[in-house]
Amino acid sequence: MNIKKIAAGVVAVAGMLTASPGAMANPEDGVAAWKAFVAASGPGRGRDKFVEALGSPEALAIAKRWSALRGYDAPGLLATANLPPELKPGTVINASNVDAAWLKPYIVPGLAARFKDTGWFGWKEAVIVPTASYYMPKGTLEQTEEAKAKGIVFNATPDGNLLTPDGKYALSTQGALPFVNPKNGLEATWSFVAHGISNDNLNFHPITMDVCNSSNKLERTYKAELWWQKMHGRKDVAPFGDINGMDGVVEGGAVYFTDPRDVRGLSGVRKRFADAKKEDDFKVYVPTLKRTRILSATDGQDPLAAGLELIWDDWRAYWVKTDLNKFDYQIVGEGWTLGFPHVGHFYEAAARSNPCAVDTVELELRPVWIVEITDKTGKYIYSKRRIYLDKETYYPAANEFYDARGNLMRLWWDSRDWVPQTGLAQWKQVPVWNVVSNRLTWLTMDARWKDLDTNPTPSLFDIDQLRDFK
DSSP: OOOOOOSTTOOOOSSOOOOOGGGOOOTHHHHHHHHHHHHHHOOTTTHHHHHHHHTSHHHHHHHHHHHHHHTOOHHHHHHHOOOOTTSSTTOEEOTTTTTOTTTGGGSOHHHHGGGTOSSSSOEEEEEEEOOOOOOOOHHHHHHHHHHHHTTOOOEEOTTSOEEOTTSOBGGGTOOOOSOSSOOSHHHHHHHHHHHTTSSSEEEEEEEEEEEEOTTSOEEEEEEEEEEEEEOSSBOSSSSOBOOTTOTTEEEEEEEEEEESTTTTTOEEEEEEESSTTSOOEEEEEETTTTEEEEOOGGGGGSBSSTTOSOBGGGGGGOOOOOOTTTEEEEEEEEEEEEEOOSOTTTSOSEEOSBTTBEEEEEEEEEEEEEEEEEESSSOSSOSEEEEEEETTTSSEEEEEEEOTTSOEEEEEOOEEEEOTTTOOEEEEEEEEEETTTTEEEEEEEEEOOTTTTTOSOGGGGOHHHHTTOO
16 A cells, blocks of 8 residues: 655545555564564663563454454554654654654644644653554454454445444444445544444543643643443443443443532533434533533533533544534545554553643554544534544544634544553543643543443433432
């Protein structure tokens, strides 16, 4: 495959380019690159543990099956890419070289700006780490392999539904990835949606949200408990199959704020129905009012709490219903971009010298499709989302959000708490920053892996029970 370079963040292409056999590589190539990098740079805060897990027999077995299913993997694509020699593991990026010609096509401008800004949310330096092979869980793999073997073809309909060949709602009846090699923006978006949380259950204890203002000062810190659950096609975390009482529901998210004191008890539950015509079951309990509000889809554009740059529609980076009447979905380019490595199960990819600045961060070259989701109505908070969708994980390596005037508004990067031996993932670090208001929300998640099969419980997705959580 001849990978196109990303110029100024976007490369126009006609259609979808498929990987050639030359793009196939043994995922062990990525492991070998990481081993060489650690040998040269040292084990760091947990790099050696990450490499050990990445190269384990369990991890390599899953990686090879995903590679065969996709027809490529990231190390294989990298081996066939024509990239500048400077883009190698160990290269340090800082203010002195961030505008270099060899780097510009591979770093999103909004990220590059952080290395040049000394007044607000400055990043001192980044180091490029090797490109690993990432993948979704074994349960998704098995269901997708089975669907392919049976010749199942999913149908993305004009009315915003994703259906199985027999007309059932795909995401509320099974767990296969619908489009392994998406041909257009709509199919790519559906694969992103189907990615979900890349897990059956998710539980953070807690999620910490540092809010920094335009003066680069920590304004407030929120803490919350957060849960997520996939309701159907479950094969990795018990209960398997379907969650009782959730017919027609794809997934649900729940949050309960514990700090600061004036928002303690603020809680929300949002359940997504597969039927495009059926609005989410979306409720928020406001403790200061001692009442529960029923929210509409429009309310998804509001922040979870005052001052946050995280809105309800940005849960797990993107949680908007697919609607061809309201949005246009296009693949406008493909290539390579620098994103965070998913090393959060072992160490933090970004180290902050204070809550409002980054001391050092690791960045990794990732193969991406550039998907643009454009608002047709003129009424949505974002006129456009530009999603750099990772070709291995079907999850963004980077996100750009544009305001109603077409100006860049928010940016989103994240590093996952990803387990190589299983492919299961939660989150670890997510910076979301607003370049219009110069405000930042930095999220740090402490994932609960113990007893994940029994937590979350059904009561957490009932607002009347969640509000009495603590």
